[in-house]
Amino acid sequence: MHDNTITGFSKLTKDEKISWVVNHWTDQPTQAAQILKSFWHQEDDVQKVIDGFSENTLTNFVMPFGIAPNFKVNEQIYAVPMVIEESSVVAAASSAAKFWLNRGGFEAKVIGTVKEGQVHFSWPGKREQISPVLDHLCAFLRQDSAHLTANMEKRGGGMLAIEWLDLSHLETDYHQLKVTFETCDSMGANFINSVLEQLGQSLKTFLKNESGLPQHLRQVDIIMAILSNYTPQCAVKASVSCPVADLDNACEGIDGMAFAKKFQKAVRIAEIDPYRATTHNKGIFNGIDAVVLATGNDFRAVEACGHAHAANSGTYSSLSHCDLSDGMFHFWLELPIALGTIGGLTRLHPLAKLSLELLGNPTAEQLMQIIVCTGLAQNFAAVRSLTTTGIQKGHMKMHLQNILNHLGADADQQELARKHFENHTVSFTAVRSFLDALTREGTNAG
């Protein structure tokens, strides 16, 4: 029954892994192995580095690496590297960047850089029972983790506050150490998690030796110790603004005020309707994740943080906001986001390293600002398209082009196809049938 299962897969060499996979799971093993190997990097050393990022690696998955030029952020010009497999995103970001370049550019401000972590534990007491020794405990925790924080302190960061939260009203015996950190230019996950695991152990030691406490309070069960990806105190506000009259050219056939009002209405709808908010915010992350990926950061962390923030009012809502007053158009995005420009893959992935160089080797704070501005740009472009021309015309044109590329259509065929599909629904099957028909006609004629 289990003939497709395997023991010791991770111990196989890469060639053996490929061989097992293609022989068990494909109809044409030789061809499948060739496809997999065709995506290897030509230099063994580089490929080895990439293989090492993950486990059971067979090859490299590729995504287009593109550039959105002309981004003006806080008076500085950037050409922003973006990694995304979805069409229109880089084009939209570029178009919004150019639009705002001539209207003052993007402004961005770091609201904070404080990250958080938690030690979760079961302890059969109340907060007031630990209060008398809390200062003593905190001093002990700091001292006991000093070997882990020393280097970060040299760089200007380290552990900030330690708070004891009694959450036993929510769950029997449940308490938490809530700890804040400054991690400078690193995202800090490894640093924070190492410190937190140590704090859990140190808490155990401290309580065990705290002879002033009754016996049953000298035991603690550490449930887990880990950073939180929700970082409301590590955030950026990005904004654009201009006189409403300067929006006259935002879209053909609609004056600045009419455009601004419609745009504002669309943002308002994303504020009040969670169904719309989900897609509105998804568009923001189209821009954000593309730069997060390009710079070797972790997009799951950024997504989780941003969406949790979008829900913090009790209703899942828009992350961006728009205001029209005194004849001015204001559009802004406030987003918690934790990123690094050192550590993790940032120096290890050759293209992440190059991306950071293209951005002038920014600090983490600068990168946070550039990325949140890219999210705002993306959102501006998406809402502008949605409220004016619609998005399908552009999308379908690009989808048609992708299919024509895939099917290897020549220039003449492409031109005929583009003409035909102006009035026909684009689908893979429809395009293939159209090209087949062209070929048959050609053969018959010949």
Add this chain to the structure above:
Amino acid sequence: MHDNTITGFSKLTKDEKISWVVNHWTDQPTQAAQILKSFWHQEDDVQKVIDGFSENTLTNFVMPFGIAPNFKVNEQIYAVPMVIEESSVVAAASSAAKFWLNRGGFEAKVIGTVKEGQVHFSWPGKREQISPVLDHLCAFLRQDSAHLTANMEKRGGGMLAIEWLDLSHLETDYHQLKVTFETCDSMGANFINSVLEQLGQSLKTFLKNESGLPQHLRQVDIIMAILSNYTPQCAVKASVSCPVADLDNACEGIDGMAFAKKFQKAVRIAEIDPYRATTHNKGIFNGIDAVVLATGNDFRAVEACGHAHAANSGTYSSLSHCDLSDGMFHFWLELPIALGTIGGLTRLHPLAKLSLELLGNPTAEQLMQIIVCTGLAQNFAAVRSLTTTGIQKGHMKMHLQNILNHLGADADQQELARKHFENHTVSFTAVRSFLDALTREGTNAG
């Protein structure tokens, strides 16, 4: 001032784009151009297809493509392709898959496949004023979009219900057509958006010609028409369960019941604390996004949907849940998720196509189930590590290996480094210094 801006970047050839980028944004243009070009696929045709997915493309960003074997989902064995740049994720998924393989495997059930879209518009009336003609309107809308829905209907899908929502209590004159769809094996974004844009136009036509209505109600301002990425009716429930006694081997040194209780407590904490929920769910998406990427689907859409769902109780909370009753351990994840196995990039990206072949060319429903099970597996592995051994030991071991690979350490150096860093904090700088010292020692000794 704007000497780093550019007009017409998208019109340049790929070589010209690279040339502009490296000359304006790097210190060593020749080397940077070489790095970029070294990631091109060796076959021009394949590269052209990848370039076409996005815009202003310079090269391919690479992420490791790995395999988590031994996944048993609904009695079927799968080797699941995963694309992720973060270490430990594929190893964790593989380990959880193997663990549950011997305990009945994963069960998954599709709860629904209904997708939703919205036409948002301003109309100065109340719902009761449109009610008398609503049936007539819906019939007209269906007829007017029949040319777009005919193909999907042939495949068993199409437009389902059309609902008129009066939301003018939330925003002046704001109304919505809420429309549901069945899109079979395609994710359906292009189909849904094309239909919705048509419905917006058709609504305009209908009202204009509806002579029974007072003049001011015969005008409507379409704000936008687009699918919602929040799809609560398109969802999967994945679960694992076994007698608590069968968890005796979940982790060394802890018996099944103690493990189960600690595990349940950790899940409970993610249910009550949004800070923990964010990271708990982030771990779920580590697994989910890796398969979403590998199969050519859109991870931003999946993330937005899942996190919006996590917030639907009013407090951002855990997506997975755990129950211990009657001596059984139950762990499950219910997630709305919209995916395609045809359309989009699924056939166009050579590795997405191969991923789908590895999974037995699944239907969209099958893929939804496999992916949600991968998320549950990931979550099981993460919570198991967190509540037992902690996650840092494994993480830092892998991070050290990555840095050693990057710095080209030989086998002897690697072994010495592994020994040294058992008791020292791993960082890029620390590892480089250690290797430098080794080299100096070597030189001195020689």
